Amino acid sequence: KAGVTQTPRYLIKTRGQQVTLSCSPISGHRSVSWYQQTPGQGLQFLFEYFSETQRNKGNFPGRFSGRQFSNSRSEMNVSTLELGDSALYLCASSLDRAKTEAFFGQGTRLTVV
């Protein structure tokens, strides 16, 4: 059974640009959550998608957005990139909203220069 797949693994962007990250959850899992991990702040929740709807959102500016497709794959988008957006972006897959376990992908390392 394949795990959570995130693409790309590494990305370098310039300030002001926008970026789209992709996450394919474990087969059969319908909930996808996104987290940002930085050395200073640790793992911070961005948002959760279930059945193509955003169910929960963390305390991040509107430049951070996401969506989920009918096959449960999810994308997150960051517009007008800032240096402080440099981080490891992690996607977590869960069977549904009632199950307690979340499984993470390897992450996308975004560097903004």
Next chain:
Amino acid sequence: TQLLEQSPQFLSIQEGENLTVYCNSSSVFSSLQWYRQEPGEGPVLLVTVVTGGEVKKLKRLTFQFGDARKDSSLHITAAQPGDTGLYLCAGRQLNTGNQFYFGTGTSLTVIP
């Protein structure tokens, strides 16, 4: 402000020693998970505890959930170099779906 505080933040021990990592909060959680993360990789789930007072063992690792479901601990017996990594606790609260609140992390180094 972190909802979950972990201690210690850094730990460097010799192979064969025992250690305990603590995860504390003033909030109640419906469940708590422990992860281990290696540099540049995503966190790998170790265990989930859901009942107050629950104790789970995974080989040399023992996990405990506090009676009031506000805290947890991870105890490693006879640590090995392969245990090196960042240990993270993550709590889930009722009515917040799959939003997990992560602890500050404990970086463990086991010296051969």
